[in-house]
Amino acid sequence: xxxxxxxxxxxxxxxxxxxxxxxxxxxxxxxxxxxxxxxxxxxxxxxxxxxxxxxxxxxxxxxxxxxxxxxxxxxxxxxxxxxxxxxxxxxxxxxxxxxxxxxxxxxxxxxxxxxxxxxxxxxxxxxxxxxxxxxxxxxxxxxxxxxxxxxxxxxxxxxxx
Amino acid sequence: xxxxxxxxxxxxxxxxxxxxxxxxxxxxxxxxxxxxxxxxxxxxxxxxxxxxxxxxxxxxxxxxxxxxxxxxxxxxxxxxxxxxxxxxxxxxxxxxxxxxxxxxxxxxxxxxxxxxxxxxxxxxxxxxxxxxxxxxxxxxxxxxxxxxxxxxxxxxxxxxxxxxxxxxxxxxxxxxxxxxxxxxxxxxxxxxxxxxxxxxxxxxxxxxxxxxxxxxxxxxxxxxxxxxxxxxxxxxxxxxxxxxxxxxxxxxxxxxxxxxxxxxxxxxxxxxxxxxxxxxxxxxxx
Ligand code: FES
Ligand code: FES
Numbered sequence: 001x002x003x004x005x006x007x008x009x010x011x012x013x014x015x016x017x018x019x020x021x022x023x024x025x026x027x028x029x030x031x032x033x034x035x036x037x038x039x040x041x042x043x044x045x046x047x048x049x050x051x052x053x054x055x056x057x058x059x060x061x062x063x064x065x066x067x068x069x070x071x072x073x074x075x076x077x078x079x080x081x082x083x084x085x086x087x088x089x090x091x092x093x094x095x096x097x098x099x100x101x102x103x104x105x106x107x108x109x110x111x112x113x114x115x116x117x118x119x120x121x122x123x124x125x126x127x128x129x130x131x132x133x134x135x136x137x138x139x140x141x142x143x144x145x146x147x148x149x150x151x152x153x154x155x156x157x158x159x160x161x
Numbered sequence: 162x163x164x165x166x167x168x169x170x171x172x173x174x175x176x177x178x179x180x181x182x183x184x185x186x187x188x189x190x191x192x193x194x195x196x197x198x199x200x201x202x203x204x205x206x207x208x209x210x211x212x213x214x215x216x217x218x219x220x221x222x223x224x225x226x227x228x229x230x231x232x233x234x235x236x237x238x239x240x241x242x243x244x245x246x247x248x249x250x251x252x253x254x255x256x257x258x259x260x261x262x263x264x265x266x267x268x269x270x271x272x273x274x275x276x277x278x279x280x281x282x283x284x285x286x287x288x289x290x291x292x293x294x295x296x297x298x299x300x301x302x303x304x305x306x307x308x309x310x311x312x313x314x315x316x317x318x319x320x321x322x323x324x325x326x327x328x329x330x331x332x333x334x335x336x337x338x339x340x341x342x343x344x345x346x347x348x349x350x351x352x353x354x355x356x357x358x359x360x361x362x363x364x365x366x367x368x369x370x371x372x373x374x375x376x377x378x379x380x381x382x383x384x385x386x387x388x389x390x391x392x393x394x395x396x397x398x399x400x401x402x403x404x405x406x407x408x409x410x411x412x413x414x415x416x417x418x419x420x421x422x423x424x425x426x427x428x429x430x431x432x433x434x435x436x437x438x439x440x441x442x443x444x445x446x447x
Pocket of ligand 2: 102103104105106107108109138139140141142143
């Protein structure tokens with residue numbers, strides 16, 4: 001039987017890069033990504049699971065990174081918004097959000113992008129994403145209509161190609 | 162915000178969990194999906210000394226029909242219950258109720274054992290368990306016991322688990338000849354319900370033989386509306402009866418009032434939900 005620990009070594013893949021670190025067991029995954037790895041694209045606001053800003057993918061499933069401990073993702077594949085696309089080469093989803101003005105201040109955007117990405121991979125429809133998935137995100141600029149338009153635009157281009 | 166200091170074990174077997182529970186007892190907390198516990202830890206409302214993570218233990222998740230029960234392993238995720246064809250086929254009310262838990266991003270983590278154990282009065286699943294008169298299996302190094310919902314769910318965030326015990330599965334009875342349904346009203350899709358109803362009915366030759374009806378989100382634990390159920394027995398489930406039952410439900414209920422909804426409003430919601438659910442039963446039985 002393993003004795004309880006306060007610090008542990010973790011190994012994981014973040015946006016395709018192998019990462020090995022020692023972390024305090026009480027470190028939240030959101031804190032680990034932002035403070036230890038410098039991946040500040042993952043935003044935090046409420047830090048108790050309500051707003052959805054911190055949503056990322058763990059093994060392709062969308063999860064709140066403020067509701068997971070960093071030690072819990074040992075051995076997993078983590079994806080954050082930094083892994084989607086970059087300035088000058090946006091992912092098709094990011095491109096649709098940009099074209100349809102699906103963001104204003106952009107605070108909620110990384111979480112929304114990662115949620116949509118996860119649901120698209122699990123085969124959800126545009127309608128399901130608009131209703132179910134968006135309900136898990138607070139956009140303080142209240143740009144939901146344009147986000148919905150962007151989701152439909154993204155699906156339209158995806159279905160064409 | 163981040164949790165206060167604690168010690169952490171990622172258990173790899175049920176035996177390891179039970180050993181740790183017996184050693185640390187009251188000082189330990191079990192981490193299942195973490196969708197309620199970690200917020201409490203972030204807010205420092207929960208300060209476990211030893212956190213025992215159940216997420217890496219094989220064999221604690223699974224959905225099976227055993228005899229006349231639907232047995233769901235404690236670490237089964239809500240998302241897997243929502244999409245499972247056995248649940249959809251045998252107890253669609255449970256699929257529907259589970260789909261009301263939080264948002265997809267939350268349901269990817271939420272577990273059935275964790276949800277029931279947390280005993281949140283606003284949560285859907287304790288209400289479904291109560292309507293079906295289901296139970297949980299508790300295990301410790303001392304042995305195993307099966308506890309009915311009524312003894313397990315004590316009040317807000319309180320269950321009757323001993324400090325060295327763990328819920329290993331949740332058992333939903335499958336009642337032949339019954340139809341069950343769940344519905345609720347929430348301020349926003351995915352929020353906690355202001356009020357919810359899980360009801361089941363057995364109709365023979367157009368007449369109600371038996372009914373179970375439970376309200377959630379209105380008190381410190383699921384409330385069995387026994388007067389409503391009694392008044393329905395031997396009657397035809399028509400518009401007159403449904404109106405009568407909705408009124409009895411409103412009057413029978415002592416609903417809590419808070420910042421989200423007054424007691425009076427919750428009673429109205431319960432009345433409306435009774436009408437809605439029983440109306441559907443009436444349509445289906447025709
Ligand atoms: S910061 Fe994680 S849900 Fe709000
Ligand atoms: S774009 Fe500002 S919060 Fe959503």
